[in-house]
Amino acid sequence: MADQWIAGVDLGGTTTKIAFITADGEIEHKWEIPTDNTDEGKNITQNIANALAEKLAQLGETNDRLAGIGMGAPGPMDYERGVILNAVNLGWKDNFPLQESLEAATSLPAAIENDANCAALGEMWKGAGNGAKDLVCVTLGTGVGGGVIANGNIVQGINGAAGEIGHITAVPSGGAPCNCGRKGCLETIASATGIVRLAMAELNKHETSGELSKLLSLNGKITAKEVFDTARNGDPLARNVLDEVSFHLGFVLGSIANTLNPEKIVLGGGVSKAGAILLDAVNESFAKFAFSAVRDSTQLALATLGNDAGVLGAAWLIKNKLNQK
The missing domain is CATH 3.30.420.40 (ATPase, nucleotide binding domain)
Known part of the structure; x- marks a missing residue:
């Protein structure tokens, strides 16, 4: 080969x-x-x-x-x-x-x-995972997906549904409806659509002349990217949204890390392109909820492969299968 x-x-x-x-x-x-x-x-x-x-x-x-x-x-x-x-x-x-x-x-x-599992394998092989054999990959896009790798192997579960991180309940009561039919899933908060929903709720609650409010009145809509851009510039409502997203994401990732103690948790997908402002805020929340030994050994990182993660993970999959024969 x-x-x-x-x-x-x-x-x-x-x-x-x-x-x-x-x-x-x-x-x-x-x-x-x-x-x-x-x-x-x-x-x-x-x-x-x-x-x-x-x-x-x-x-x-x-x-x-x-x-x-x-x-x-x-x-x-x-x-x-x-x-x-x-x-x-x-x-x-x-x-x-x-x-x-x-x-x-x-x-x-x-x-x-x-x-999503392929993206995790790609990041493990050639990306932010950098060869780590114990890795959790969370894709923050239109929805929230996930892949769990333990000792170099994807954790598939009894029905192939392991790693559905987006459907971990983040808001146990009074949460927003999710496409899966339940309420309060992480996907309703940490996805691009969830971030926009939270931002619109903030804008509806407060009278403001901030940057985010101006973008809404100018364009009639806002994007998750604009929420992070205006938070970076100090917009108070955008900062509120960032705080809420990072609190829930850090809470869920802390619980995942306490269960699995992976070497790395890699954040990918379009939302992760927000970069340091998101990673730093999530890290702060993660540190509050992760057990001390886990906090000292599990590292949060941003995905590096972008759109190539899926094809690389798929290639690793067949390479691994052929090598086992």
């Missing part, structure tokens, strides 16, 4: 990221294709196979150059059978045989994993 590439695929509802990656984790080529979720997603794996074949032809290579293919996909999985239980935004329902379909389309050995 030394001279062969691995195909890493990060399947999203709108676009699919694909990369050819060396056994050492260097990205040689990467590109995107649209995700075609028509006809209950029946074209998805064939489109990926076609994209691989076209890129190999452009590079003057054949399928023999590829050792295997790894894929991260949204949704819960039955890993034993290589089946995705359902992924509504892809059109797949009721136990879609993803691994089998991928292997048939590409003529390559395949491995599949939940997309």
Whole structure:
């Protein structure tokens, strides 16, 4: 496998990221294709196979150059059978045989994993995890996802639903409704949509002429990025939102660290691009809730791989699988 590439695929509802990656984790080529979720997603794996074949032809290579293919996909999985239980935004329902379909389309050995878990594996291998074998990755995006790695292996749980950090209850009573049907989940606070919701609640509560209020009256809406930008500039309402987000996130991460004592907790996703202002505030809250031995040994860090985390984690997945044979 030394001279062969691995195909890493990060399947999203709108676009699919694909990369050819060396056994050492260097990205040689990467590109995107649209995700075609028509006809209950029946074209998805064939489109990926076609994209691989076209890129190999452009590079003057054949399928023999590829050792295997790894894929991260949204949704819960039955890993034993290589089946995705359902992924509504892809059109797949009721136990879609993803691994089998991928292997048939590409003529390559395949491995599949939940997309948030793939991002965690990517950060472990080549990113902020820096080789740490005990790692928790939290993706703060439109929602909140998570992946838990213990001793180098993804913790999948009995039903493939381990690592659903976004659905840990952060507000036990009176919390906002979550898309999962419950209330008060961390996702309702620490996601981009949750941050905007908190900011709007603050703006509705107070008469203010601050920077955040001006942005709302100017644009008719605000973004999570604007909340952090104005907090950085000292806007009092934006600071209130930052305090609330970091309190709940630090509380949940402290509880996770007390349970797992990972070497690192990596914060990724679009919200993490706020950088130091978020990390410093979360660290302060984390220190209050983490047990002393945990606080001294578990480090919080910002993800470094951005959009490459998923394809790298998918490549690590199949590399690991092939090495075990």
